[in-house]
Amino acid sequence: MKELVFIEKQKFHQIWIWGILIISLIASLITTKGNLGILLASILPMVFLYILSLNVKISKSGIHYQFLPLHRKVYSIKLDEIDRFEEITYSPIRDYGGWGIRYSFKGKAYNVSGNKGVKIYLKNSKKSILFGSQRSNEFASVLDNLMRQ
Numbered sequence: 054m055k056e057l058v059f060i061e062k063q064k065f066h067q068i069w070i071w072g073i074l075i076i077s078l079i080a081s082l083i084t085t086k087g088n089l090g091i092l093l094a095s096i097l098p099m100v101f102l103y104i105l106s107l108n109v110k111i112s113k114s115g116i117h118y119q120f121l122p123l124h125r126k127v128y129s130i131k132l133d134e135i136d137r138f139e140e141i142t143y144s145p146i147r148d149y150g151g152w153g154i155r156y157s158f159k160g161k162a163y164n165v166s167g168n169k170g171v172k173i174y175l176k177n178s179k180k181s182i183l184f185g186s187q188r189s190n191e192f193a194s195v196l197d198n199l200m201r202q
Contacts, residue, residue, distance in 0.1 A: 059111035059195040061188055063165040065102050065152075074099045105153075107165045109184055111195050113202075116173070118184065120154055120163055132199055136176040140193040142169055143183065152185075159183075171196065 074095075081095040108127075110117045115131040118124075149155040149162040156162075164170060164185025171192045173182045186192045 057110050057112050058199065059109075059192060061107075061109045061186060061192065063107045063109075063185070063187060065105055065165055074102065105165075107163055107185070109163075109186070109192070111192070111199065113199060116184075116196070118163060123154065130173060130175070130182070134175055134177065135196075135200065136174045138171055138173045138193065138196055138200075140169070140189050141172050141183070144168060145185070149183070 078092075078095045078099065081091050085091040104122060106121050108119045108121065113132075115129050115134070117127050117129045119127045143149070145152050145155075145162075145164055145168060148159055149157045149164065152164050152166065154161070154163055160172075160181035160183060162170075162183040162185065164183065167185060167187055169187075169189040170183050170185040171189055173184070175182070184192070
């Protein structure tokens, strides 16, 4: 990757998700009376959610992204593969069926939280790729500047 211009790392920090997991853990502790197997089954989703992260980097060569630990490698979209892009506000549940790596009739989405992002339209595909972002304005601005060069 040449000279990074934008970096964003997102994790699942939504209180309501963690609340559900903690309530489930407490309920399993109470109902199973310390059964180790069930306790581990309750803790594993919390550990998995804690290590999940969406990493997006933009360099002069393109957009580089990885959804750890689900992606073993970094995926890239070269700038010359991008037809156009737009900063959007969307509904994660209605438009893409939730958060994470999502597939829908609207295309593919990588989102962790919130309802803002940048939708990338590729030259060689009718589908799009949405990157949810807490800094969508900066993401789009950086991409716009690079595409104009």
